[in-house]
Amino acid sequence: MSLEIPxxxxxxxxVVINAVEEANQIRCSNLCRPLNSYxxxxxxxxxxxxxxxxxxxxxPGRWSFEALQDELDFLKExxxxxxxVVPPIPGADGQLLHKIGDTWFAxxxxxxxxxLDEPTTEDWIQLGRLIGRMHVVGSSRFPKDRIQLHPxxxxxxxxxxxxxxxxxxxxxxxxxxxxxxxLVKDISPLFEGVETLRLxxxxxRGNILFRPGEGYHLLDFDDMAVGPAVQDLWMILPDRxxxxxxxxxxLLEGYETFREFxxxxxxxxxxxxxxxxxxxxxxxxxxxxxGGFARLSPDWGSQAFWRQEIAELxxxxxxxxxxID
Numbered sequence: 001m002s003l004e005i006p007x008x009x010x011x012x013x014x015v016v017i018n019a020v021e022e023a024n025q026i027r028c029s030n031l032c033r034p035l036n037s038y039x040x041x042x043x044x045x046x047x048x049x050x051x052x053x054x055x056x057x058x059x060p061g062r063w064s065f066e067a068l069q070d071e072l073d074f075l076k077e078x079x080x081x082x083x084x085v086v087p088p089i090p091g092a093d094g095q096l097l098h099k100i101g102d103t104w105f106a107x108x109x110x111x112x113x114x115x116l117d118e119p120t121t122e123d124w125i126q127l128g129r130l131i132g133r134m135h136v137v138g139s140s141r142f143p144k145d146r147i148q149l150h151p152x153x154x155x156x157x158x159x160x161x162x163x164x165x166x167x168x169x170x171x172x173x174x175x176x177x178x179x180x181x182x183l184v185k186d187i188s189p190l191f192e193g194v195e196t197l198r199l200x201x202x203x204x205r206g207n208i209l210f211r212p213g214e215g216y217h218l219l220d221f222d223d224m225a226v227g228p229a230v231q232d233l234w235m236i237l238p239d240r241x242x243x244x245x246x247x248x249x250x251l252l253e254g255y256e257t258f259r260e261f262x263x264x265x266x267x268x269x270x271x272x273x274x275x276x277x278x279x280x281x282x283x284x285x286x287x288x289x290x291g292g293f294a295r296l297s298p299d300w301g302s303q304a305f306w307r308q309e310i311a312e313l314x315x316x317x318x319x320x321x322x323x324i325d
Contacts, residue, residue: 002048008041010101010103011041011043011057011269013030013032013303014024015031015100015140015211016043016055016084017032017045017056018031019055019098019100019105019287020053020055020107020145021043022064023091023092023098023105023107024053024092025092026047026048026049027047027048027049028045028046028048029046029047029048030046030132030218031044031045031046032044032045032046033045033116035054036153037056038283038287039056039059039062039283039286040056040057040058040059040222041056041057041059042054042055042056042112043055045101047313052110053107053108053109053110054107054108054109054110055105055106055107055108055153056106056107056108057103058104058105058106060102060103060168060303062253063145064145065097065104066099066144066147067143067146068106068147068155069096069097069144069166069271070143070144070146070224071221071222071224071304072096072106072168072291073096073099073137073143074089074137074143074198074221074224075087075088075177075221076096076226077137077243078134078137078218079232080158081136081137082109082173083130083133083134083218083317084130084211084214084215084216084217084218085217085218085219086108086109086111086217086219087108087109088106089107089108090225091107099131099182101129103110106181110210111211111217112211113209113210113211113212113217114209114210115206115208115209115210116208116209116210116216116236117210119247120293121218121250122314124247124250124251124254125243125250125251125253126215126216126254127208127216127236127251127254128233128250128251128252128253128254128255128256128257129213129254129255129257129258130156130216130218130234130254130257131200131203131232131251131254131255132254132255132259132261133258133259134200134218134232134257134258135203135229135232135258135259136196136259137198138198138199139160139197139198139259141198142198142226143198143224143226143250143296146198146224146225146226147199147226147322148196148225148226148227149187149196149199149225149226149228149231150174150227151160151184151187151188151191151271151275152184154225154275155180155184155200155275155278155279155280156184156241156280156311158281158282159177159180159181159184159278159280161282161285161286162278162281162282162285163177163192165282165286165288165289166286166289166299167284167285167288167289168283168306169301169302169303169305169306171175171251171303171306172303172306172307172310176306176309176310176313179313179317180275180278181323182314183313183316183317185316186320186321187271187275187320188315190258190268190271191228191268191271194228194262194268195225195228195229195262196226196228196312197226197227198224198225198226199224199225199226199227199229199231199232200218200219200221200223200224201225201227201232202223202231202235203218203221203225203231203232203233203234203235203236204235204236205226207220207265208236219272224315227263227291228262228265228268228272229261229262230262230265230268230269230272231272233248233251233252233255234269234272234273235276236251237251240269240270241266241269241270267323270316270320271320273316274313274316274320275295275316277316278313281309283301284296288300288301
């Protein structure tokens with residue numbers, strides 16, 4: 001089954017500038033610079049009065065209106081609780097989401113800074129405090145339409161997309177599908193009864209910005225999801241848990257300043273890593289369907305790639321089994 005490829009061709013510089021001017025009732029300059037974004041389309045737009053705004057056009061068909069509103073509402077709640085995030089700017093009508101054709105978009109202030117590099121002891125504690133505070137807000141209510149980080153939900157949804165994308169080599173289609181199904185069956189019981197909450201869900205170092213005098217800021221809530229708290233911790237660690245226990249202890253020291261951490265969910269780190277492998281494969285399949293070949297390695301989707309992908313998933317499944325035993 002072929003997938004419909006989202007069309008962003010209507011987003012010419014004039015269209016982008018006019019959309020920002022109409023939504024916010026402000027005058028823009030002629031600056032309209034595209035920025036790197038793999039899923040959506042993001043532009044830096046200059047203002048006549050000086051300075052710039054960042055406008056994000058969301059990929060059509062990826063999220064519902066309710067899901068997009070969930071992301072922006074979460075950012076507003078975090079801002080209202082004085083957490084360092086980059087909140088959307090309300091339009092002249094007070095709304096956070098705007099639409100042009102079939103494409104939703106939101107407007108943000110431009111923020112500079114440097115990415116998280118090599119955290120010190122105090123940095124790890126500070127990051128833990130930041131994530132703990134975020135989770136206090138995240139646990140206050142559930143979103144209307146966001147994916148659940150659970151093998152039976154998010155992982156099977158990613159598998160379905162991969163199978164429908166047409167990127168799987170026919171020779172390895174059945175083997176890959178069976179490998180993922182077995183993995184899902186094995187790890188699903190580990191998620192039963194686990195507390196879930198609103199998460200950043202893609203909280204890796206590239207989405208953490210340091211601003212001098214302001215500390216760390218959390219960026220890009222595009223993959224916001226509902227899941228276990230540990231999801232927002234393991235991706236920051238420099239290595240697997242046995243070799244990063246010191247950093248994790250510092251994160252949790254900061255985290256528990258604001259919220260008790262469920263230590264029994266540390267057993268979910270390796271299952272979540274396996275789920276992320278499949279999530280990333282689905283992400284790459286989406287890039288290929290969208291014509292984003294330049295963003296992928298030259299052999300992505302080859303028979304050798306799928307053979308290696310199955311081997312890596314099987315190896316990860318064995319590591320999970322060893323950890324459970």
